[in-house]
Amino acid sequence: MQQTLSIIKPDAVKKNVVGKIIDRFESNGLRIVACKRLWLSKADAKAFYAVHSQRPFFNDLVDFMVSGPVVVMVLEGENAVLKNRELMGATNPKEAEKGTIRADFADSIDANAVHGSDSIENAKIEIDFFFAKREIC
Ligand code: CMP
Numbered sequence: 001m002q003q004t005l006s007i008i009k010p011d012a013v014k015k016n017v018v019g020k021i022i023d024r025f026e027s028n029g030l031r032i033v034a035c036k037r038l039w040l041s042k043a044d045a046k047a048f049y050a051v052h053s054q055r056p057f058f059n060d061l062v063d064f065m066v067s068g069p070v071v072v073m074v075l076e077g078e079n080a081v082l083k084n085r086e087l088m089g090a091t092n093p094k095e096a097e098k099g100t101i102r103a104d105f106a107d108s109i110d111a112n113a114v115h116g117s118d119s120i121e122n123a124k125i126e127i128d129f130f131f132a133k134r135e136i137c
Contacts, residue, residue, distance in 0.1 A: 002080040003033065003136075004117045005126035010068035011111035013037075018071050021114065024087050024101055025075055034074035034127075034136040040066050048129055057110070064110045072130045081123055084116040 008021055022032065040048070045065040052058050075084055089100025093112055096103040106113040117123035127136070 001076060001078065002120060002123070003074050003076045003127060004080040004084050004123040005115075005130065006073045006075050006084060007115040008071040008073075009111070009113055009115060010064065010070060011107060012105050012113040013069050013071060015105065017105050017113075021101055021105065022073075025073075025084070028083065028087055030075040030077040030080055030083060030087075032073050033076045034131050035071065036130075036135075037069050037071045039069045042066055048126070060110055074127055074131060074136050081117055081120055085118070088114050088116050 045062045089096030089102040092109045093102040093106035
């Protein structure tokens with residue numbers, strides 16, 4: 001069993017497709033073992049995406065992530081990290097395979113509907129960023 005962090009980003013929350021996205025996870029063997037809706041502060045978004053702080057898209061990414069509420073979840077299942085990334089599709093929705101979350105719900109590389117941890121190691125760090133141990137069950 002593996003755990004991974006998923007964020008439903010402000011664009012998808014605004015479109016009211018949270019349930020449809022969660023259904024993709026549950027229908028594909030992933031379990032929601034923690035979940036909350038919150039509006040990130042700039043400090044939160046900068047800290048969460050610190051690994052991208054030197055990239056040219058960093059400021060736009062941070063501004064976008066604080067533009068509305070997000071839904072943050074821990075997904076659990078076999079190969080959860082990889083499975084979540086397959087379900088999400090490519091970062092740029094124009095390159096995402098048909099039937100993936102980003103192909104179906106995302107508009108652009110910034111407004112790309114979901115974030116998912118890219119490795120088991122980063123999943124642990126990202127889960128710890130948002131959730132206390134007692135919130136995961
Ligand atoms: P996410 O998986 O949340 O991780 C970092 C985010 O930066 C990514 O999704 C995109 O929404 C955003 N981003 C914007 N431009 C780029 C880019 N050129 N390469 C990667 N990510 C980008």
